[in-house]
Amino acid sequence: MSTLFRRLAGAALTAAVIVMFPVAANASGPTGYGFAQPAQAVGGPSGVDNVRADAPTAPRAQGAPLAAATWYYHIESSCRGYESSIRRGANYWGGAVETQSGGTPVGCVSGYVQGCGGGTTVVGCNWNMGGRIALSFRVNDFALLAAHEFGHNWYGHSASGCMSWRSSYEVMRTHSC
Numbered sequence: 001m002s003t004l005f006r007r008l009a010g011a012a013l014t015a016a017v018i019v020m021f022p023v024a025a026n027a028s029g030p031t032g033y034g035f036a037q038p039a040q041a042v043g044g045p046s047g048v049d050n051v052r053a054d055a056p057t058a059p060r061a062q063g064a065p066l067a068a069a070t071w072y073y074h075i076e077s078s079c080r081g082y083e084s085s086i087r088r089g090a091n092y093w094g095g096a097v098e099t100q101s102g103g104t105p106v107g108c109v110s111g112y113v114q115g116c117g118g119g120t121t122v123v124g125c126n127w128n129m130g131g132r133i134a135l136s137f138r139v140n141d142f143a144l145l146a147a148h149e150f151g152h153n154w155y156g157h158s159a160s161g162c163m164s165w166r167s168s169y170e171v172m173r174t175h176s177c
């Protein structure tokens with residue numbers, strides 16, 4: 001039973017990706033979708049992210065951050081110096097409890113995040129909805145990236161485009177710009 005569960009869990013492996021989208025990289029972005037956002041800031045609705053089709057629904061457009069039940073995470077030493085930004089991102093969702101070694105491990109990298117799929121400019125990843133989070137320092141708003149990745153504990157992406165703090169819907173957009 002334990003083995004079966006593990007196998008099933010393996011099959012359901014999912015990684016949610018946020019992709020840095022520098023202007024130069026947009027040349028490969030799909031066209032013709034009619035989005036109003038500036039082209040250089042928008043990735044396509046497919047082929048950029050790695051969220052599976054049955055990913056949990058996105059937060060409602062006008063929804064306030066959910067008051068989540070208590071959940072846990074810990075910050076690894078690779079993130080030294082950035083703890084306050086990560087805490088800000090975690091606390092955005094409510095219910096966050098930082099621990100020494102329990103809950104979702106949060107690690108940091110100075111380059112792009114590897115092993116997440118979704119392209120070569122991935123700056124954040126949340127494997128298995130809270131199994132592990134990786135954050136890249138290569139973003140303008142590190143706390144926002146953290147909030148986005150923690151959001152994948154419950155949500156998929158809301159829409160293509162640049163994320164912002166305006167709402168949980170905006171936090172869960174696909175790109176760090």
Ligand SMILES: [Zn+2]
Nearest residue numbers: 016017018174
């Ligand atoms: Zn994402």
